[in-house]
Amino acid sequence: MSPTLPAPEIQALIGQHTGELSSLRRTERGFSSDLTALVEGEKGGFFVKAVRNRPGGRRDSLTRERLINPFVSPISPALRWCAEDEDWVVLGFEAVTGRLSDFGPGSPDLPRIVQLLDRVGRLDLPEVARDWPETRWDRFALDETEAELFRGKSLLHTDINPSNLIVGEQNMWAVDWAWPTRGAAFIDPALFVVQLVAAGHTAEGAESWASRCTAWTKADPKAVDAFVGATVRMYRAFAERKPDVPWIKAMEAAAQAWADHRRVVLV
Structure with missing residues (x-):
């Protein structure tokens, strides 16, 4: 995970789903993503995964994860929302404690x-x-x-x-x-x-x-x-x-x- 990742861009993109953010804490997991983080906002807490919106494996993997999620709940945390613009693709999952x-x-x-x-x-x-x-x-x-x-x-x-x-x-x-x-x-x-x-x-x-x-x-x-x-x-x-x-x-x-x-x- 790059320490220079422009988090403000992510916050602007996901704001409609989270509301104003009070915290964004990067996680150690997420080797295939540009960002994995736990966020807290006006609309609750979420686990987010974000990748650059470029053709190829990492974007494709996020697409598969979005498509499969309805069929693997409640074994997997539920996908609550997704957001995309020219630069980023972001998935927002239910935050679980474990x-x-x-x-x-x-x-x-x-x-x-x-x-x-x-x-x-x-x-x-x-x-x-x-x-x-x-x-x-x-x-x-x-x-x-x-x-x-x-x-x-x-x-x-x-x-x-x-x-x-x-x-x-x-x-x-x-x-x-x-x-x-x-x-x-x-x-x-x-x-x-x-x-x-x-x-x-x-x-x-x-x-x-x-x-x-x-x-x-x-x-x-x-x-x-x-x-x-x-x-x-x-x-x-x-x-x-x-x-x-x-x-x-x-x-x-x-x-x-x-x-x-x-x-x-x-x-």
Whole structure:
């Protein structure tokens, strides 16, 4: 998030929805946005995400998040308004009170995380998402036959990590639906496994948590193995391009540990 971002421009654009602002506090989350912030105004509090209004991935991701929101509430905070001009696209969500989830071994959050992932897995695939096939792992599969194993009719979040699963006193939310897709139901639980290993779990222990998700129990082991191999190759490619980014190396190591556990042969 750039410290030189012209916040007054954002305030002028969203003022019709918020009223006069009393505070704007930037958040640490929001790697794919130019601005994420909690704002307080005459009309209440909101969580806002803003990106420059330019063609391409970040604008497209905000468009998907706007379109999918009615179908993922109340698992995700409700979208209250959107605003756009020549320079900015902004979404204003219901502000919820919570903290980042803890994926570490022994975390009391883990049972609730599994329950939330199971709720995500039971969401119906809306018509708007039928033209959003999941293809990001295809180029890391060994061949088209493997890539075909990632196809499916389930709505996927595809960015399962501690900062996107928010823990409240009574509720939990899956936030940042920036790139929802249609694919095989096991993919979200599989992403959970990689994150658990990166957080310090053994691969066997991580799979034991994923096995509590209905989508995981119904998965074809061959499809899971293909996905594990593709995930290792994906993070390996990312690490080669950005060797000095610690989180990428950590995810590569976690995926490799999982592949070793499943005895997936990498070529």
